[in-house]
Amino acid sequence: MPRAPTPPRHDVTCDGYQVVEALPNPVALIESDGSIVCVNQAWRQFSRNNGGALATEECAGQNYFDVCGRAGADEVLAGLLAVLEGRQGRFEFEYPCHSAEQARWFMLQAVPLGAATGRLLLMHVDISSRKLAELSQQAKCALLQQTLDTVETLIVSLDRDGRVNSINRCGARVLGRPAAEIVGCSWFASCLPQPEGMTRVFPVFRQIMEGRLEAVEYFENEILTQDGARRLIAWHNAYLKDADGQIIGTLSAGNDVTLKQALEAALRRKADLADRLKSIAATVPGAIFAFCMHPDGACSFPYIDGRELEALGFSAEDFVVDASPLVRMIHPDDIVAVGDDIRASARALQPWHGQFRIHHPHLGLRWIEGNAIPQAGADGSVLWHGYLSDATERIEAIRRLEQSHAQIQALVAHMEVVREEERTRIARELHDELGQTLTAIRMNLRQLGRLAGAGNTGMHERIDAVEAIVEDAMLSVRRISQELHPRILDTLGLGGAIEWEAGEFRKRMGIRCRCAVPADDIPLSESAKTHIYRLFQEAMTNISRHARATAVEVALDWDGTALTLQVSDNGVGIRGEALVGNTLGLTGMKERAAQIGGGLTISTAPVVKGTCVALRVPLAAGSGRTRA
Numbered sequence: 001m002p003r004a005p006t007p008p009r010h011d012v013t014c015d016g017y018q019v020v021e022a023l024p025n026p027v028a029l030i031e032s033d034g035s036i037v038c039v040n041q042a043w044r045q046f047s048r049n050n051g052g053a054l055a056t057e058e059c060a061g062q063n064y065f066d067v068c069g070r071a072g073a074d075e076v077l078a079g080l081l082a083v084l085e086g087r088q089g090r091f092e093f094e095y096p097c098h099s100a101e102q103a104r105w106f107m108l109q110a111v112p113l114g115a116a117t118g119r120l121l122l123m124h125v126d127i128s129s130r131k132l133a134e135l136s137q138q139a140k141c142a143l144l145q146q147t148l149d150t151v152e153t154l155i156v157s158l159d160r161d162g163r164v165n166s167i168n169r170c171g172a173r174v175l176g177r178p179a180a181e182i183v184g185c186s187w188f189a190s191c192l193p194q195p196e197g198m199t200r201v202f203p204v205f206r207q208i209m210e211g212r213l214e215a216v217e218y219f220e221n222e223i224l225t226q227d228g229a230r231r232l233i234a235w236h237n238a239y240l241k242d243a244d245g246q247i248i249g250t251l252s253a254g255n256d257v258t259l260k261q262a263l264e265a266a267l268r269r270k271a272d273l274a275d276r277l278k279s280i281a282a283t284v285p286g287a288i289f290a291f292c293m294h295p296d297g298a299c300s301f302p303y304i305d306g307r308e309l310e311a312l313g314f315s316a317e318d319f320v321v322d323a324s325p326l327v328r329m330i331h332p333d334d335i336v337a338v339g340d341d342i343r344a345s346a347r348a349l350q351p352w353h354g355q356f357r358i359h360h361p362h363l364g365l366r367w368i369e370g371n372a373i374p375q376a377g378a379d380g381s382v383l384w385h386g387y388l389s390d391a392t393e394r395i396e397a398i399r400r401l402e403q404s405h406a407q408i409q410a411l412v413a414h415m416e417v418v419r420e421e422e423r424t425r426i427a428r429e430l431h432d433e434l435g436q437t438l439t440a441i442r443m444n445l446r447q448l449g450r451l452a453g454a455g456n457t458g459m460h461e462r463i464d465a466v467e468a469i470v471e472d473a474m475l476s477v478r479r480i481s482q483e484l485h486p487r488i489l490d491t492l493g494l495g496g497a498i499e500w501e502a503g504e505f506r507k508r509m510g511i512r513c514r515c516a517v518p519a520d521d522i523p524l525s526e527s528a529k530t531h532i533y534r535l536f537q538e539a540m541t542n543i544s545r546h547a548r549a550t551a552v553e554v555a556l557d558w559d560g561t562a563l564t565l566q567v568s569d570n571g572v573g574i575r576g577e578a579l580v581g582n583t584l585g586l587t588g589m590k591e592r593a594a595q596i597g598g599g600l601t602i603s604t605a606p607v608v609k610g611t612c613v614a615l616r617v618p619l620a621a622g623s624g625r626t627r628a
Contacts, residue, residue, distance in 0.1 A: 030064045030122060031119055034065030034066070064122070068080070083112055095108065102128070105130075106127060153168075154170055156252050161186075163185065167179050175226060188202035192221065196221075197224075211247070218237075287388045289301055290384065291323065293342065295379060299323040303320075329358040334357050337354075345382075346382040355395065366392045489530065494529045498515065498517055516555045518557065532592075532596070534592060535600075543571065548571050549610060564615065568612040570610045586602065600613070
């Protein structure tokens, strides 16, 4: 800015400025253009002793704005101009001015000397004592903060309004926010979950600060981390007081008990589960267990309980560390299979099921049944949780039932053989004896016709009627004989007999029936052929009675290892209850398949695809004798 001419030098004793000389601090008066009007003796002494950049000994011809410019004190120059222009009431600037002997700081103060004069009063104030005290306090605070930052506990200091005065490194890390971002913020509004932070916790804090509630030394509440997670903190609180003993804030140390709380809840759940398991084990007829196979192959029962185990004379303590007492009781014929099953379950981590016998010292041979689910351990062990029970009575009952069923099947097979033999005998007698008798009657009728003469029309008509009856009787004899024993099997073989039966079905029912059979005869026993043919007849009978089909597909195949017979229709299908029920027709078909060592499957899709009956007989089963 343009500078006015420098006024003549004023003596400090003239023009009413004697008071400046009396001031103990270094003082100078400057014009609005920056020219120095006068300085006191203390200012001159300050300049000689300190040589500060912002001090000058001369008065006339000196401009303080130039001094600031040469010192690079742009901030000071801007502050002085702001006061001269009335934009601020006063200006203060702290600066260091160290000597060789000691560290010193001064404050330059600028105030207007009345609104009418347009002059500034400048004064240098020694603030070394205060700055040294502040630095000492800052060093102590830094040391304290470093100490607090090494503590793995949340340390938070709040003022009376709940704003954060300080927070240590652990607290900032738990919150996931820089400490500088947290300091100055409302702890309850920005660091606690809402709305409970302001509605539940902050009112308690306010009551304590206002003396309406006794101090709470221990308190638990959740804090909210930067990523939105909640952490439960257990706080121990101390209260900061001023010189008069009034509470001005709090200093709180908190421990993150989130994991501890989760562990305690897990332990409570585990204890509750253990109690439930004990209750279950006390009521169910078996033993609940945990079985462990260690990496070295050793086995133990970390947990086993149950009344039935005790009834067998065992105690849970017998197997907790070592399962070998129970293993040694397993029947020698079962021990290898049990071990293989357990190892297979461990490798695949698939459920284990086993039945094995043990030699109990008092109860003799007992059957034990078990089911368990494996779980892999971090150390390479496998732990099964499962259930053991004494299945002796049930297994023996099942075996007796199986033996009874086998005996019934053998009896049924024997009865079927006897019945087939009886059918064959009756069919032979019908065909041979009754057939011969009817043939003889027909021949005699023809002789009677010749004896009656050509003119006896009435006699010939009666003879023709009787002969027709005889012819029908002969057809009935052949049909009944065929149904009793399929002689066609003896002449055409199995494939030819099935093809002939399909043709008869087509003529009798008027239903389209396609049949595919092998050209060569199939090497099966006569009994097996009869069972297969009878099964086929039953399938065709079911179609004629129930299917309401318009087409039937029959396929007989032989690949050298097994025979397959498939009969399919496009009818209404079989109801589900008929498939699982005890209908005589289907049961008889399944029993015939079982008699020759084959398997029968019946699939159905109502309305759309009808029913498919499929028989498969392995060569080894069908080529030999039927079970008797």
